[in-house]
Each structure stands twice: as C-alpha cells, then as structure tokens.
Amino acid sequence: xxxxxxxxxxxxxxxxxxxxxxxxxxxxxxxxxxxxxxxxxxxxxxxxxxxxxxxxxxxxxxxxxxxxxxxxxxxxxxxxxxxxxxxxxxxxxxxxxxxxxxxxxxxxxxxxxxxxxxxxxxxxxxxxxxxxxxxxxxxxxxxxxxxxxxxxxxxxxxxxxxxxxxxxxxxxxxxxxxxxxxxxxxxxxxxxxxxxxxxxxxxxxxxxxxxxxxxxxxxxxx
Amino acid sequence: xxxxxxxxxxxxxxxxxxxxxxxxxxxxxxxxxxxxxxxxxxxxxxxxxxxxxxxxxxxxxxxxxxxxxxxxxxxxxxxxxxxxxxxxxxxxxxxxxxxxxxxxxxxxxxxxxxxxxxxxxxxxxxxxxxxxxxxxxxxxxxxxxxxxxxxxxxxxxxxxxxxxxxxxxxxxxxxxxxxxxxxxxxxxxxxxxxxxxxxxxxxxxxxxxxxxxxxxxxxxxx
Amino acid sequence: xxxxxxxxxxxxxxxxxxxxxxxxxxxxxxxxxxxxxxxxxxxxxxxxxxxxxxxxxxxxxxxxxxxxxxxxxxxxxxxxxxxxxxxxxxxxxxxxxxxxxxxxxxxxxxxxxxxxxxxxxxxxxxxxxxxxxxxxxxxxxxxxxxxxxxxxxxxxxxxxxxxxxxxxxxxxxxxxxxxxxxxxxxxxxxxxxxxxxxxxxxxxxxxxxxxxxxxxxxxxxxxxxxxxxxxxxxxxxxxxxxxxxxxxxxxxxxxxx
Amino acid sequence: xxxxxxxxxxxxxxxxxxxxxxxxxxxxxxxxxxxxxxxxxxxxxxxxxxxxxxxxxxxxxxxxxxxxxxxxxxxxxxxxxxxxxxxxxxxxxxxxxxxxxxxxxxxxxxxxxxxxxxxxxxxxxxxxxxxxxxxxxxxxxxxxxxxxxxxxxxxxxxxxxxxxxxxxxxxxxxxxxxxxxxxxxxxxxxxxxxxxxxxxxxxxxxxxxxxxxxxxxxxxxxxxxxxxxxxxxxxxxxxxxxxxxxxxxxxxxxxxx
Numbered sequence: 004x005x006x007x008x009x010x011x012x013x014x015x016x017x018x019x020x021x022x023x024x025x026x027x028x029x030x031x032x033x034x035x036x037x038x039x040x041x042x043x044x045x046x047x048x049x050x051x052x053x054x055x056x057x058x059x060x061x062x063x064x065x066x067x068x069x070x071x072x073x074x075x076x077x078x079x080x081x082x083x084x085x086x087x088x089x090x091x092x093x094x095x096x097x098x099x100x101x102x103x104x105x106x107x108x109x110x111x112x113x114x115x116x117x118x119x120x121x122x123x124x125x126x127x128x129x130x131x132x133x134x135x136x137x138x139x140x141x142x143x144x145x146x147x148x149x150x151x152x153x154x155x156x157x158x159x160x161x162x163x164x165x166x167x168x169x170x171x172x173x174x175x176x177x178x179x180x181x182x183x184x185x186x187x188x189x190x191x192x193x194x195x196x197x198x199x200x201x202x203x204x205x206x207x208x209x210x211x212x213x214x215x216x217x218x219x220x221x222x223x224x225x
Numbered sequence: 226x227x228x229x230x231x232x233x234x235x236x237x238x239x240x241x242x243x244x245x246x247x248x249x250x251x252x253x254x255x256x257x258x259x260x261x262x263x264x265x266x267x268x269x270x271x272x273x274x275x276x277x278x279x280x281x282x283x284x285x286x287x288x289x290x291x292x293x294x295x296x297x298x299x300x301x302x303x304x305x306x307x308x309x310x311x312x313x314x315x316x317x318x319x320x321x322x323x324x325x326x327x328x329x330x331x332x333x334x335x336x337x338x339x340x341x342x343x344x345x346x347x348x349x350x351x352x353x354x355x356x357x358x359x360x361x362x363x364x365x366x367x368x369x370x371x372x373x374x375x376x377x378x379x380x381x382x383x384x385x386x387x388x389x390x391x392x393x394x395x396x397x398x399x400x401x402x403x404x405x406x407x408x409x410x411x412x413x414x415x416x417x418x419x420x421x422x423x424x425x426x427x428x429x430x431x432x433x434x435x436x437x438x439x440x441x442x443x444x445x446x447x
Numbered sequence: 448x449x450x451x452x453x454x455x456x457x458x459x460x461x462x463x464x465x466x467x468x469x470x471x472x473x474x475x476x477x478x479x480x481x482x483x484x485x486x487x488x489x490x491x492x493x494x495x496x497x498x499x500x501x502x503x504x505x506x507x508x509x510x511x512x513x514x515x516x517x518x519x520x521x522x523x524x525x526x527x528x529x530x531x532x533x534x535x536x537x538x539x540x541x542x543x544x545x546x547x548x549x550x551x552x553x554x555x556x557x558x559x560x561x562x563x564x565x566x567x568x569x570x571x572x573x574x575x576x577x578x579x580x581x582x583x584x585x586x587x588x589x590x591x592x593x594x595x596x597x598x599x600x601x602x603x604x605x606x607x608x609x610x611x612x613x614x615x616x617x618x619x620x621x622x623x624x625x626x627x628x629x630x631x632x633x634x635x636x637x638x639x640x641x642x643x644x645x646x647x648x649x650x651x652x653x654x655x656x657x658x659x660x661x662x663x664x665x666x667x668x669x670x671x672x673x674x675x676x677x678x679x680x681x682x683x684x685x686x687x688x689x690x691x692x693x694x695x696x697x698x699x700x701x702x703x704x
Numbered sequence: 705x706x707x708x709x710x711x712x713x714x715x716x717x718x719x720x721x722x723x724x725x726x727x728x729x730x731x732x733x734x735x736x737x738x739x740x741x742x743x744x745x746x747x748x749x750x751x752x753x754x755x756x757x758x759x760x761x762x763x764x765x766x767x768x769x770x771x772x773x774x775x776x777x778x779x780x781x782x783x784x785x786x787x788x789x790x791x792x793x794x795x796x797x798x799x800x801x802x803x804x805x806x807x808x809x810x811x812x813x814x815x816x817x818x819x820x821x822x823x824x825x826x827x828x829x830x831x832x833x834x835x836x837x838x839x840x841x842x843x844x845x846x847x848x849x850x851x852x853x854x855x856x857x858x859x860x861x862x863x864x865x866x867x868x869x870x871x872x873x874x875x876x877x878x879x880x881x882x883x884x885x886x887x888x889x890x891x892x893x894x895x896x897x898x899x900x901x902x903x904x905x906x907x908x909x910x911x912x913x914x915x916x917x918x919x920x921x922x923x924x925x926x927x928x929x930x931x932x933x934x935x936x937x938x939x940x941x942x943x944x945x946x947x948x949x950x951x952x953x954x955x956x957x958x959x960x961x
Contacts, residue, residue: 024449026666044448046620046666050815051731051888054664055620062957065950070734070942071884077732077959084654087622087664088884090891090919091757092570092823095816096638099571099836102666117839127812127841128801132787137816140836141571171839246706248923266705268877268923272558273474273628276921277877284700287693292477292685293627299475299702306911309879309921310627312634312662313500314566314827317559318895321579321828324923339582349555349584350544354530359559362579363828393582563827570820573849573856576830592830594860599830603851624916659881660917 005204007151007180008197008222011036015224017106017148017178021045025104026054026097028138030120031076032108033148048103049074050094050134057083075134098134099141107138109149109177111164114211116174116186118147119166129167139170151179152208160184160191161210181205183222190214195222227426229373229402230419230444233258237446239328239370239400243267247326248276248319250360252342253298254330255370270325271296272316272356279305297356320356321363329360331371331399333386336433338396338408340369341388351389361392373401374430382406382413383432403427405444412436417444451621451665452650453672456486459644463487463609466525468496470565470607470636473517476507476688478629480611480646481680482672484520494525498565498607500558500632501531502543507698512691513684526552528605530561555585560602562635567604569638577602610640613680614647614663618654621668622661623647630662637667644670648682708878708922709907710929713743716901720744720866723782725753727822727864727893730774733764733945735886737868737903738937739929741777744868751782755822755864757815757889758788759800769948770941783809785862787818812842817859819892824861826895834859867897870937871904871920875911878925879918880904887919894924901927905939 008016014036021027023044029037038059041047046055051074060068060079068079097103111119118139122130139145149159160177177184182205183195193213196205202215230238236258243249245266251259260281263269268277273296282290282301290301319325333341340361344352361367371381382399399406404427405417415435418427424437453459460483463469469487472478487495499517507514521543532543532553547553556564557579567575576592576599579585590601612633615626623645625633637643645668674681692698710716717740720726726744729735744752756774764771778800789800789810804810813821814836824832833849833856836842847858869890872883880902882890894900902925931938950956 048666049885051734051885053658053885054666062950065946065956068946068950068959069884070946071886073732073734073885075731077734079959082658082884084652085618085620085622085665086658087620087661088658088887089661089664090887091815091819091889092892093638093664094888095819096566096569097664097666099816100569100638101571122841127810128789128804131789132812132814132842134787134815136814136836136840136842140838141816168840170836270923271628273477273631275628275915276923284693287689290689290693290702291627292689293629295475295477295628297474299477301702304627304915306909307875307877307879307922308915309877309918310630310915311918311921312630313558313562313632314635315895315921316631317562318823318826319921319923321559322826322895323828344584349553350532350547353532354555354557354585356530356558358557358579358583358585362581363559390583392579559827563829566823566827567832570816570823571835572820573833573835573851573854575824575832578828578830594830597830626916659883 005199012224013148013178013180015040016183016222017146018042019224020146020176021104026102028098028103028105030105030107030135030138034106034108035076037106048097050091050098051075052089052091052094053086055086057081095134095137098137101141101143103142104144104146105138105142106146106148107135109147109159110166111159111161112147112174112177113164114162114191116172117164118169118174119164120169122167124166136169139173144175145173146176146178147174148178151181158208158210181208184213192216193219195220197222227421234446235370235400235402237262238405238444239368240264241446242368242398243326248324250320250325250327252327252329252357252360256328256330257298259328270319272313272320273297274311274313274316275308277308279303317356317359320359323363323365325364326366326368327360327364328368328370329357331369331381332388333381333383334369334396334399335386336384336413338394339386340391340396341386342391344389346388358391361395366397367395368398368400369396370400373403380430380432403430406435414438415441417442419444448619451619451669451671453670456482456646456672457489459483459670459672460486460490463492465492466494467492467609468498468607469609469611470498470640471611472613472632472636473499473501474628474631475501476514478613478631478633479517479680480613482646482674482678483611483644484517485679488519491523493523495523496526496528497524498528498605500529500561502529510695512688513679514688521546524551526554528554528556530556530558557585564602564605565635565639568606569635572604574604575602605639607640608642610636610643612637612643612645614645616649616651616656617645617647617668617671618651618656620653621665621671622656623663623668624656624660625662634663637663642669643667646672646674648674705876708876708926708928710927713739713903713929714746716740716927716929717743717747720749722750724749724866725755725864726866726868727755727897728774728868729870729889729893730756730758731885731888732758733771735870735888735890736774736937737870739903739931739935740868740901741774742936745776748780750780752780753783753785754781755785755862757786757818759786767952769945770936771945778803781808783811785811785813787813787815814842821859821862822892822896825863826892829861831861832859862896864897865899867893867900869894869900869902871902873906873908873913874902874904874925874928875908875913877910878922878928879913880920880925881913881917882919891920894920899926900924903929903931905931
C-alpha cells in the first residue's frame with residue numbers, strides 16, 4: 004500500500020496555514036505537534052491564560068520546568084518578552100470573539116463541517132470537553148487535523164458524524180495524512196493530495212463526494 | 226419654624242451607618258459630603274474603577290489634582306497604599322454582587338422602598354442614569370439621603386413615587402434632615418428624629434403612615 | 448512582525464465607513480481618545496452609532512480650556528447608546544436635546560448594563576437577562592422574564608465595529624496597560640469591538656510591559672497611535688487644563704472638595 | 705482594620721456546612737488550593753456541589769509524588785459541574801465512573817461556558833444565551849432560542865457559596881496578584897462566590913502591591929491563609945514534585961516535549 008504522510012508532516016502542513024500576526028490555539032493530538040513549526044510572528048495561545056509564550060520545555064531540560072508556566076495540556080513552556088498572562092474570562096473572549104485561529108484534532112468531520120472530537124461514545128463520561136467546543140464555535144477559522152481513516156481503514160471524513168458532536172458546521176479546513184480539504188457551502192473541495200496519491204484514491208477513502216479543485220496539487224511543505 | 230439638620234449633619238449621620246470592613250459607593254448630592262466622615266477601615270469605591278483611595282483634593286491644593294485619579298463625579302482624589310484600580314466590568318460586579326453598601330441621593334422614596342433619584346420628569350433626557358440603577362439594585366444595602374420635603378414643603382417620602390423610578394423596592398434606610406427611617410416588610414419604621422422634633426411632627430411631613438419604633442430616639446452623631 | 452503602529456490619527460481612522468458603530472470612553476474628560484475622535488470629526492463620517500458612558504459637557508470648550516470633547520462628534524451621529532446624555536449642571540442635556548429634535552436617536556441604558564452588554568458582545572452571547580431597569584422606563588420594548596422568582600429584562604449584546612481606546616503604554620504586539628481611572632471602560636470596549644484603535648502615551652519594545660501586568664492583551668488591539676506631547680489629551684496639555692479649570696469658580700466648586 | 709487573615713486552613717473552612725457549593729481551580733496540578741481542599745477533606749463536609757475545570761488524575765498520588773489532588777474530595781460530593789471529568793490517559797474517567805454509579809451527579813459544560821456562567825453569577829444576571837453546545841449533548845434539557853438567525857442555549861448563572869482560590873501575594877485588604885497560569889479561573893471564581901477563601905504564597909503590607917497590578921480587588925476576598933513553605937502546593941514542594949514527575953517515563957512524555 005502507498006505511504007501516507009506521518010503525523011509530524013501533517014502538523015508541518017497545518018502550521019503552514021498560519022501567517023505573521025495570527026494568534027492560534029492548538030488542540031490535543033496532531034495539533035500539539037504544530038508547536039514546533041509555527042511561523043515567525045504567530046502567537047500561540049493556551050486557554051489557561053497565556054498568549055505569545057515561548058517554546059515548550061524539552062525532556063532534557065526539566066530543570067527549566069516551572070509549574071506557573073504550563074499550557075492547557077499540562078506541558079511546560081518558557082516565558083518570553085511580549086507574552087501576556089490573563090484569566091479565563093479574557094481567554095475565552097479571545098477564543099469566542101472570532102480573533103483566534105484554532106487547529107484541532109478530530110475523530111470525524113462531516114461534509115457540512117460538523118466536528119466530533121471529544122467523545123468516542125462513552126456518554127457524558129466518554130471524553131473531555133474542556134475548551135474544545137468554545138474553540139470550534141468561536142474561532143474565526145477552524146482547521147482540523149486527523150488521520151484520513153481509522154486504523155481499520157474506515158473513513159473519518161463522513162457524510163454525518165456518528166460520534167457525539169463538538170460543534171455543528173464549524174470546520175473550515177481539514178488536513179489529513181492524505182489530503183487538504185476545504186469545507187465550502189457547495190461541499191468539500193479537495194485542494195491537495197499527498198505525494199503519489201490521486202484524487203480518485205483519496206475519494207475512495209472519503210465518504211462524501213469531493214469536489215476536485217481546478218488547481219489540485221500535491222501537498223507541499225515549502 | 227423649627228430648625229432642620231443641615232446637609233453636612235445629614236451626611237455625618239449617614240456615614241455613621243458604616244463600619245470597619247465595609248465598602249461603600251457614594252452617590253451625587255448629600256452622599257458626596259459623606260466622604261469627609263467615613264469611619265476608619267471603610268473603603269470607598271468609585272464606579273470608574275478605584276477602591277480604597279485617599280481623600281479628595283481640596284480647592285487650595287489644586288497642584289495635587291491628577292486627571293488619572295478622579296471619581297465618577299469628576300472630583301480629584303489622592304492615591305494611597307492598599308487601593309486597587311480596575312475596569313468597569315470588575316467595578317459593576319462589585320456593585321451588583323451584593324458586596325457594596327451605597328449611600329444615594331433621592332428625589333422621592335416610596336413606602337415600599339421604591340426609589341426615584343435620576344429624573345425630575347424630562348423624559349429620557351431628563352436626567353442621568355449612570356451607575357445609579359446598578360447601585361440601587363445590586364448593593365447589599367441602600368441608604369438614601371435627602372431633604373425630608375421639597376422647598377415648597379411637600380413630602381419626598383411618599384406612598385408612590387411620581388418621578389421616574391431608579392429601582393423598585395430597593396431602599397433599606399432613609400436618612401433625612403428630620404429623621405432616620407427603616408424600610409421593612411411591615412412598612413416604614415421611624416427610628417430617630419431630629420433634636421427638638423416629635424414623631425407626630427415628622428409624620429405630618431411624611432405621606433405614608435410611619436410605624437414608631439419602640440426605642441425611638443434623637444438623631445445623635447456620636 | 449505585523450506592524451500595528453500607525454503614524455497618524457487620520458490614517459488610523461481612514462477606513463471607517465458611514466454608518467459604523469463606535470464605542471469610546473468618556474468620564475468627564477478622563478480616558479478619552481480625543482485625537483481619534485478629532486480625526487473622525489475631520490473625516491466627517493456620517494450616520495454613526497456612538498456607544499459611550501457619557502457625552503462631554505461643552506462648557507469647558509466654551510471657556511477656552513484645552514480639554515477633550517466628545518460632543519464635537521454629535522452632528523455626525525445617527526444614534527447614541529449611553530447611560531449619561533449630559534451633565535445637567537453643565538447644560539449638556541439641553542445641548543443634546545437640539546440634536547434629538549433633529550432626529551438623533553438616544554438609547555438609554557445603565558452603566559453596569561452597558562458593561563454586561565459589552566461583555567456579552569465580546570463573549571459571543573446572544574443576550575442576557577438583566578435585573579437592572581425592571582420597573583423603570585428602561586423596560587420599554589424589552590422582554591421581561593421571571594427566573595427563580597425574580598424579574599429580569601432581556602438585553603442584547605453590543606458588538607461595535609470600532610473601539611477607540613486610550614492606553615498608557617503599548618508594546619508592539621498591542622499589549623496595553625492603562626493609568627489610573629483611565630482604565631474604566633477601555634478593556635471591555637477593546638474586547639467587544641471588531642477593530643480596536645488605541646491612542647497611547649508611549650510605545651515600548653516587547654518586554655517593556657511585564658506579562659503579569661498586561662491589562663489588555665495585544666490580540667484585542669488592532670492599531671496603535673502615539674499621542675504627541677503637544678496633542679490634546681497628552682499629559683502635558685491635560686495638566687495645563689486642570690490648572691485652568693481651577694480658575695473657573697463654578698467648575699472648581701464642582702470638581703474640588 | 706478588619707482582619708481577613710486566618711492562621712490555619714482548618715479555621716478558614718470551619719463554617720462550611722453540608723450541602724454547600726464550592727468552586728475551585730484545577731488544571732492538572734496547577735493553581736489548586738490544595739491546603740483548603742485537604743482541610744475540607746479532614747472536616748468531612750458532605751453533599752457538596754463542586755464546580756471545577758478539572759478533577760485531578762490520581763496517578764501522581766499513586767506514584768508517590770507530592771502533588772495536589774482534588775479527587776480526594778470525591779467521596780464528599782453530591783454533584784460536579786465541570787468540562788473535564790477526568791483525563792483518559794491517566795485513568796481518571798474510570799475513577800469518577802465508580803462514584804457516578806453510586807449516585808454522583810455530573811453536569812457537563814464547556815470551559816468557556818463555565819467562565820460565562822460564573823461571570824453571569826458575579827454580575828447578578830438571571831441567565832445568558834450561549835452559542836456553545838448547540839447540536840451537542842449539552843443541549844439536553846435546555847431552552848433553545850434563535851436570536852438574529854443564530855441558535856443559542858439558555859444557561860443559568862453559577863453563584864457558588866464558597867470559592868477556594870490560589871493567589872501569589874495578598875495584602876491585608878485581600879488585594880491579590882497571581883503567578884503565571886495559576887491565575888486562570890481564580891479571578892472570576894472569587895467574584896462569583898458569596899465567600900472567597902484564598903491560600904497564598906505571601907501576605908504583604910498595604911502598599912506591597914501596586915494598585916495598577918491588582919488582579920482581584922480585596923472586596924472579593926473574605927479570608928486569607930498563608931501556605932507554609934513545607935505545605936502541599938508551596939513553591940518548594942512543587943519544584944520537588946516536578947523533579948519526580950520527570951523520573952516517570954509515561955508522564956514525562958505526556959508533559960514534556
């Protein structure tokens with residue numbers, strides 16, 4: 004079988020969506036990995052109350068870890084000049100007032116942009132809501148990164164989500180290990196495919212009918 | 226005619242209601258004058274965003290006036306250690322969350338505690354709402370200071386307000402140049418009268434029927 | 448790094464279209480974005496909706512005191528949302544009345560309600576149930592609802608197109624601190640508006656503001672202009688104005704103990 | 705001057721009755737009021753409603769790391785309101801499940817909605833219309849309303865009886881500053897609760913905090929207790945805990961890049 008992109012490459016491609024001046028909140032999963040590839044001038048936000056903070060603390064520099072400087076996932080980061088600290092009221096206003104871009108993980112994305120990313124079906128205790136629903140509803144742009152299919156090969160890009168929803172019609176862009184897809188009022192538009200893959204092969208692993216972009220191209224990290 | 230208390234004395238009597246640890250917001254009119262008689266340990270708040278600030282700047286010390294340190298009425302005050310500065314969201318949470326005592330001026334107070342203090346009847350442009358309605362609704366205790374009657378001798382303590390209301394059933398205590406009155410579910414209770422005045426004489430200048438407190442006494446500033 | 452610093456007030460307001468809504472601060476003369484307001488007066492933008500705590504009394508201007516004055520914007524307004532139409536003692540109510548007779552719409556609100564409505568706008572809420580105004584003229588035209596035995600009025604969020612705010616220091620990301628009671632409405636205005644323009648005493652390098660002391664994070668500030676030392680609202684001019692105010696007896700009595 | 709300083713955590717929580725509602729912070733182990741929580745565990749107060757961002761995974765405790773742990777309070781709870789029942793990787797969801805089967809009520813919410821509901825509680829609102837949760841399981845039992853063409857859910861304010869908050873420095877009036885991301889939920893919790901109890905690294909004289917830097921004004925803080933250097937959650941103990949965390953491989957991978 005042909006090779007899919009690895010998670011690190013998907014993260015690199017997702018980070019390419021950001022440009023100087025953007026503020027971004029990174030979800031759990033592949034989005035976490037984007038932290039290493041954020042372009043210059045992009046400020047990263049964490050919903051527990053910091054914006055524009057520095058790089059994460061690596062495993063071999065544990066002496067730099069300070070409990071006062073952690074992100075929403077509990078990971079340690081380094082303070083830098085120009086960052087801001089604030090409370091959750093301010094944080095969720097940032098998130099909800101349409102000023103933030105968010106890169107989220109996903110379990111399923113539906114044709115109309117519905118996103119399921121918090122719960123694999125265990126009822127109320129089946130997952131963690133956290134700030135994910137706020138990000139999905141409030142961000143000015145929602146980029147969802149996920150593997151194109153489940154481990155058993157079933158599509159994660161579906162006609163209708165079967166897992167409990169995070170938010171309705173919220174997804175703008177889907178970036179997978181096979182493709183970059185824009186969600187538009189006309190349907191899902193296939194913009195890019197992984198090197199060596201054809202549009203037809205991607206369609207086969209995707210439930211909704213894809214519109215093929217006129218300028219369809221290969222995923223490119225430059 | 227018998228002498229009524231002057232405004233300065235009414236302000237002194239009103240300030241006596243406050244005790245160490247209280248936070249108070251002072252309205253326009255007689256309440257302004259209370260500023261000089263606030264007991265030790267009472268913090269004064271102004272809704273434009275300061276709590277626990279220092280004394281007002283006097284006319285003969287204009288060189289101390291700083292535009293960055295003014296109260297809601299535009300008067301200059303002096304910063305002191307222990308004060309806090311904040312925005313209006315925080316300020317109105319203080320006011321609305323039942324932590325503040327307020328001393329307000331009044332045009333009319335009704336038997337049931339209704340207060341009219343912002344508008345003498347000129348429609349929407351007839352007065353200034355400011356934060357007065359917030360204080361009347363949100364404060365844990367509303368003390369209203371006013372002259373007992375209009376210049377022409379008509380009662381300001383009435384069965385029903387004729388001026389546009391500030392808030393319904395909000396007044397706890399009324400302090401005038403003739404009396405101290407508590408608003409209770411049973412009606413208005415006359416607690417204190419100005420020196421030389423009898424309960425009957427005060428009743429004559431008051432529209433609702435007053436309940437005379439068993440321990441009725443003279444207004445006393447000690 | 449994206450440049451948020453504008454070199455002139457005129458450039459900073461150049462794209463504001465007729466019919467825009469603008470929120471700005473005015474407590475007497477404190478905390479005003481006078482230079483942005485003046486630029487908008489020069490531009491002549493029409494049919495504006497102005498959201499503000501207050502309209503400045505015009506009397507200072509009449510007395511020739513170099514003082515901020517939001518009332519200059521009145522001829523360009525279609526609507527005002529405010530808790531304070533004017534300060535009676537200073538004759539501003541009558542001043543506004545002329546415009547109302549010519550069609551200016553006035554929506555009264557309490558100041559705390561204005562704060563909550565701006566919060567609601569910022570936090571993307573569809574509306575709030577507010578206890579203030581029940582039983583008053585503010586009830587008119589509003590849905591009333593009893594929740595757990597208490598009456599509330601439905602109030603809509605306010606989400607202005609632009610906020611003009613007055614900061615003390617800004618860094619290049621737009622992180623802001625204020626000075627004294629100039630803070631007041633500015634932080635929530637900055638968060639509620641779609642585009643926030645700040646005039647500030649000083650622009651500093653990244654790191655010039657302690658991250659713990661930032662009041663308005665830079666994400667809420669889109670444009671920054673430095674107030675020149677000889678401009679209206681600068682510390683120097685304001686000090687001179689206070690001195691002059693002290694010479695006018697009736698204002699002196701109003702503002703000083 | 706009214707004394708807000710308590711000498712022990714036990715005294716500070718002594719009056720909390722059975723059935724009280726308590727809001728407190730928990731992001732992993734950061735920003736927790738561990739000493740107040742421990743005092744409440746010692747006191748054994750029952751039928752509590754807990755409002756919190758998170759319930760701490762118990763795994764650190766099982767590994768013998770001196771770390772804060774809100775889960776100790778679980779046996780005393782009647783109800784939890786939270787966006788995060790537990791962190792799956794650390795097995796906390798299963799931990800809570802046992803209690804749910806024994807009758808613990810769980811009200812899920814999103815974290816931003818929790819922030820707005822606490823704001824609504826603090827600002828004395830009767831309710832808010834919230835865009836988050838529409839079309840999800842959070843709709844259940846809630847009024848839905850279309851406002852200007854968009855769907856919202858009605859959410860009630862949260863007004864807890866007590867807030868346990870974790871500050872950095874407090875002065876004698878209760879003015880507070882925080883340290884880093886320990887700030888998070890604390891300020892809005894302090895404003896929403898009827899009685900706010902703060903544990904802090906340091907208590908300073910009046911004037912020890914610059915008025916411009918105060919984050920939570922003292923009016924919102926009713927009781928203050930200093931965290932001893934050798935107590936849970938102190939800077940010293942926390943540093944030691946981070947060191948130990950670094951020795952456990954799977955947590956290390958989770959928390960470090």
